[in-house]
Amino acid sequence: xxxxxxxxxxxxxxxxxxxxxxxxxxxxxxxxxxxxxxxxxxxxxxxxxxxxxxxxxxxxxxxxxxxxxxxxxxxxxxxxxxxxxxxxxxxxxxxxxxxxxxxxxxxxxxxxxxxxxxxxxxxxxxxxxxxxxxxxxxxxxxxxxxxxxxxxxxxxxxxxxxxxxxxxxxxxxxxxxxxxxxxxxxxxxxxxxxxxxxxxxxxxxxxxxxxxxxxxxxxxxxx
Amino acid sequence: xxxxxxxxxxxxxxxxxxxxxxxxxxxxxxxxxxxxxxxxxxxxxxxxxxxxxxxxxxxxxxxxxxxxxxxxxxxxxxxxxxxxxxxxxxxxxxxxxxxxxxxxxxxxxxxxxxxxxxxxxxxxxxxxxxxxxxxx
Numbered sequence: 001x002x003x004x005x006x007x008x009x010x011x012x013x014x015x016x017x018x019x020x021x022x023x024x025x026x027x028x029x030x031x032x033x034x035x036x037x038x039x040x041x042x043x044x045x046x047x048x049x050x051x052x053x054x055x056x057x058x059x060x061x062x063x064x065x066x067x068x069x070x071x072x073x074x075x076x077x078x079x080x081x082x083x084x085x086x087x088x089x090x091x092x093x094x095x096x097x098x099x100x101x102x103x104x105x106x107x108x109x110x111x112x113x114x115x116x117x118x119x120x121x122x123x124x125x126x127x128x129x130x131x132x133x134x135x136x137x138x139x140x141x142x143x144x145x146x147x148x149x150x151x152x153x154x155x156x157x158x159x160x161x162x163x164x165x166x167x168x169x170x171x172x173x174x175x176x177x178x179x180x181x182x183x184x185x186x187x188x189x190x191x192x193x194x195x196x197x198x199x200x201x202x203x204x205x206x207x208x209x210x211x212x213x214x215x216x217x218x219x220x221x222x223x
Numbered sequence: 224x225x226x227x228x229x230x231x232x233x234x235x236x237x238x239x240x241x242x243x244x245x246x247x248x249x250x251x252x253x254x255x256x257x258x259x260x261x262x263x264x265x266x267x268x269x270x271x272x273x274x275x276x277x278x279x280x281x282x283x284x285x286x287x288x289x290x291x292x293x294x295x296x297x298x299x300x301x302x303x304x305x306x307x308x309x310x311x312x313x314x315x316x317x318x319x320x321x322x323x324x325x326x327x328x329x330x331x332x333x334x335x336x337x338x339x340x341x342x343x344x345x346x347x348x349x350x351x352x353x354x355x356x357x358x359x
Contacts, residue, residue, distance in 0.1 A: 001267060002260035005311045005320055029226040038226055060269055064306070112226070151310075151323075199226035211226055216310055220326055223243055223256065223268045223305035 003058040003221040011053050011165050011192065021210045022078020027052070027197075035107040035203040046103040047122055049115070054157075054181060054193035054217060055165075061222040062182040062189050067154035070112060070139045073212040080209025090213050091149050094140020099200070102126040107203030112139045112215070116158035118170065118194035126198060134158050139215075151218055157181075162190035170194070181219075239283040239338050241294070241325035243268045243305040246278040258284060260307050260322065268305045276302060281325050281336050295327050295334040295342060304328040308335065 009016050009027070018028035029050055032038035041048035056063050072087040073079070079086055090111055099109030102125060115126050117135045130136035131143070137155045139148040148155045162176030164187050173182070173190025182189030197215075243256040245268070254271050261267045276299030283294045308324040324337040328347060335343040 001264060002262055003307075003309070005309070007311055032226070059264070060267065065308075218308070218310050218323075220306040220308050223260065223307050223325065 001059060003056050003063060005054060005056045005063070005217060005219060007217060008053045008055075009051060011170060011194075013053070016052075020075065020078060020212065022076040022212070024075025024078075026075065027215075029197065029199045032199060032201050034201050034205045035104060037104050037109065037113075037198045037200040039198070043103050043105075045122065046125065049125060049196040049198055052195050052197055054195075055184075055191060056181060056219075056221075058183055058221055062180045062186060063219045063221045064180050065218070065220045066157040066179045066181055066193055067151075067218045068114065068137075068157065068195075069148045069150055069154035069216050069218070071150070071214040071216050074214050075212070077212060078210065079212040080207070081211075083212065086211045087213050089207060089211060091140035091147070093200075093202075094138045094147070095142070097138050097141055097200075097202075099202075100128055102128065104200050104202075109200035110202040110205070111141075111200060112213075113137070113198045113200060114139075114155075115196040115198075117160035118163040118192070119172070120160075120196070125196060135160055151216070154216075154218060157193050157195070161193045161195050163192045163194045164190040165192050238286050239294075239336070239340050240286065241281055241283050241322075241336055241338075243325065243327075244278075244280040244282050244293075245271055245273070245276055245299075246280070247275045247299075248277045249275060251275055255282075256305075273299065273302070275299075279305070279327065279329075281305070281327050281334070283336060283340070294336045297327060297329045297334075301330040302327075303330060308337070 016027040017025040030038040039048045073083040077083045093111030097110050135158050146153045156179050159176045159178045162173040163170050164173050175188050180189050181193045184191050240258040245254045278296050279302035280296035281294045284291045306326040307322045309322050311320045327334045333345045333347050
């Protein structure tokens with residue numbers, strides 16, 4: 001049967017529907033300033049992130065090949081420049097990221113970062129050491145040629161993003177698989193993909209205003 | 224600076240729609256799926272009895288000309304599964320998604336048929352062997 005994916009800000013919530021500049025709906029990460037990131041709680045403690053949960057209603061098989069990439073904003077554009085320009089800017093941010101600190105303490109981080117481990121610690125989340133494991137990805141930065149800037153170059157959902165919501169709490173999937181999210185009762189693969197998102201600005205940034213882009217989730221399901 | 228994201232699909236121009244097809248030995252009638260994902264379990268390819276399966280095919284229909292042709296097919300004994308390829312969309316005040324292709328998964332690999340009319344061949348199950356298959 002047709003399968004519907006839900007991408008929400010809470011584990012049981014509806015699709016993200018923040019009102020964006022221009023009038024479309026999506027996910028508003030909030031404001032940030034040079035040398036920081038959004039969403040930010042306390043920079044020195046490396047706290048603050050946007051949770052993103054994925055779940056689906058398949059009844060036959062798990063969904064597979066769950067991947068992420070960014071694209072030109074497809075809603076009603078309300079940013080400071082142009083939709084095409086913003087996509088280029090965000091991609092270039094990722095390509096130019098030379099940060100080494102998760103909390104942007106060195107001021108060199110930039111662009112859209114995702115951490116694909118549902119229960120990563122506050123101290124470790126978005127740490128650059130996690131790029132080597134595939135848990136952290138920066139859109140626009142090249143990982144063996146994959147930049148996350150197109151469907152063909154999309155980032156696989158890391159195995160550590162898989163979790164299971166038992167109706168009361170979120171727990172580990174027992175044997176998760178990269179890019180797979182199980183059915184609602186699947187404790188083995190898990191029934192959630194849970195990633196974290198931040199948007200970083202480096203200390204020398206000169207652009208201001210709202211930047212808008214699409215983050216796309218691609219997947220496959222049994223016909 | 225403020226960062227807005229929209230979890231939406233990319234802007235592929237729709238060119239081809241896809242459906243699955245099973246052809247059987249003897250005089251058993253072929254089973255053919257719809258041009259859009261099934262809404263009932265009994266209409267899914269995965270629920271079809273595959274006994275006597277001769278060929279499994281992905282058929283495409285051109286969005287404008289309505290031409291229908293076979294994109295890929297494999298022998299029945301190599302067939303494993305059909306999958307829809309989908310993108311999640313949530314923009315313009317409503318959440319939805321769309322398909323952008325169909326995958327034929329067979330014993331030794333996968334064949335992705337994209338709405339642009341292109342075909343991509345890939346490995347599955349940790350092997351780089353590819354079976355006999357037909358591109359029409």
